[in-house]
Amino acid sequence: MPPRFSLPLKALAVLTLVLLIDQGVGFVSRNVIQGLDDKLSQIGSIQQALLHKRSDVLILGASCAKYHYNSQILADSLQMTVENTGVGGMKAEYSDLVLQSYLERCTPRCVVIDVYGQLDSGEGRLPRVRPFYGVNQPVTDYYDSETDWQQRLKLQSALYRYNGTLDLLLRHALNAPNRSHGFAEMAGELSMKDTVVVHHFLPDPAKERHLRHVVQLCRDHSVRLVFVLSPRREHNVDQEAWVSAFCREHNLQLINELHVPDYYTEERLFHDESHLNGRGAALFSKRVARKLRIEN
């Protein structure tokens, strides 16, 4: 007759096993993610931005940053090193975290933030930085100070921190090496001609706080900060007004390319309503570089 164990004893055994698996998965995942090579994948871009990259010019933002700022063109034009840390679906918190991490390693001469959509509410893809909890100080501080006790409790588990990373790692393995300093080129042309105008903009208070923190950090470290509204076929007039007022309030340079000059459309430089294709990005990067040089 096999020995009978009580339910609490079995629960304890299961808990011990889960903790062992948790530690094992945590150890392997931490080492794999920290050792990732520089590729254009999402997890690779986040890892490089939070842990490794250094440059004179830092590009912050979401997908518009990633697809619009051709780092090579900017670097050649400005004669400085440029890193594009844009990741699709990220908002102001991520920009703040990247800047804080950057400043722990080096002091860039200029920070360019593609601000459209940075203040929209919602988490976006921020959970993708969870694997860096306990590894990267700004990320750890962010979760410790800005999330509720349930989230902090869950973050003690490595399984939870690395939740959903397996497919990111697979996509990373299949991705091309990052030889473009974070810039990714979009293919295809959008045939749409008209610009869609949207109204009503209510900045998310938490995102606004992070944006103000970005401004403060740049001030404290004497880093030049430039806000950019990059061209799009669909734009929010109220958001544009808000950003303009914000830049005036903080005495910041704003490069506003929202009022798309005709040739952007005529020459079919858009991939979709919100993103430029490779040719559009090249043109846009040259225009931004010129404006950055003029104001320098």
Add this chain to the structure above:
Amino acid sequence: MVVNSINFWLFFAAVVVPYFLCFRGQRGQNLWLLLASYVFYGWADWKILPLLVGVTAVFYGLGLAIARNNESNPRRASQLTTLGVLLGLGILFYFKYFGFFVQEFTALFASLGVPCGERTLNIVMPIGISFFTFKLMGYVIEVHRQTAVPTRDAVQFSLFIAFFPTILSGPIDRAATFLPQLQRRRRYNESDVSEGLKRVLWGLFLKTCIADVIAPWTTVVFGNYAHHNATTILVAAPLYLIQLYTDFCGFSEMAIGVARIMGLRVVENFQRPFFAKNVAEYWRRWHMSLTTWITDYVFMPLNVAFRDWGLWGLYAATLLNLIAIGVWHGANWTYFWFGVYHGLLLCIVTGLDKRRKRFEKAHHLKDNELYAWSRRLLTFLCFTFGSVLFQAASMGDFLGTIARLGQGFGPLYSEEFSSLVIYALPATCLMFLREWVAEYRRDIHFMHSPNIIVRLVSIALLISFIIYAGQLEGNSFIYFQF
């Protein structure tokens, strides 16, 4: 407060510990559970709580009145039962369908050149209304048929209606099986707790590792069907059926598990529907608590009423039965046509039944596994088509989605598809393996293995997989909207 949230489990712990430790009799336990159920329901929507309490009180009185008149005045008992059913249907109609009918009639009169003005009714549909009104109506019918003994204990009756694991999304329990359980004290029982926890864990696995992993992709595809090609639609359709099953079955497993921990048995809701060999069998395995309810209280009386019409009477009863199941889901033409579609399928299956049996006998196919699996595949495909109708927001959307199939094939929409392949695919294989083992009664066990090491390791691995691969900040349950 959904079952797959930390808040729910804190709430549950605060309920279950005093439930076992502080009460010496069933009365205290029932009162405590009723209080917890009202808190739980009020948490979801406190403004609707008076409605729940009110209708419970009315049906409690009706049940007693029907029982009193059953022997002495059967006619009055029938009238009271009819009143109860009409009241239940009236509540359902007002909260669930009234706005839809007003809209449809306004549109109809407008098309006939009789303007009625724009009318928008802001009737808030109480969460779980389809589930608790069916319990209430079922109770008065059962008392009238004398298949259930009416309870004089108002707390017991209220708890039967408002029992928190099942009030939001079923299963729809029957008074005859649930009320007797409330008449005895439930003691802490290790095997019940263990079995309950395993079912909760399995439900959580279905919900977080399959349903919520598939959901973002299918939502994008069907939400923007006009931008997707036939390949993507053809992949999304069966995925949606699997999502629907794992979402609802996951909830049912958790509800049954939570009840089991407290020593209460709740009726089963699913029995491996993907192993059904025809549509009729599928419906006997899918959302069983609803289908048996409608079969008992809609199909049977209709079948008796139409018996003079022979086979056509059976077809009519079947069609109306399935339409009732369809429109139970909500006020939308898609649900009506969903019912018609399945009703017609069932009529075809019924009509061809004798021929099929002759064919199987002639070709010795009865025990042929390949033939059985091809029938299962055909049934799955029939339900896949139905699920496209089920998920569509309108008939226009459904027809638009189907029209995309004629627009040609192309590359599969691959955004975030890798997470489906990496997480949902192995999880779905595991689900099918478990169901296959149960269906074929194979002697392979994981969480129920007689070997304690296999059992504990299986549970630990499943928990780890849920935390590592599950969508832990996932969606609400699909059936909450009904």
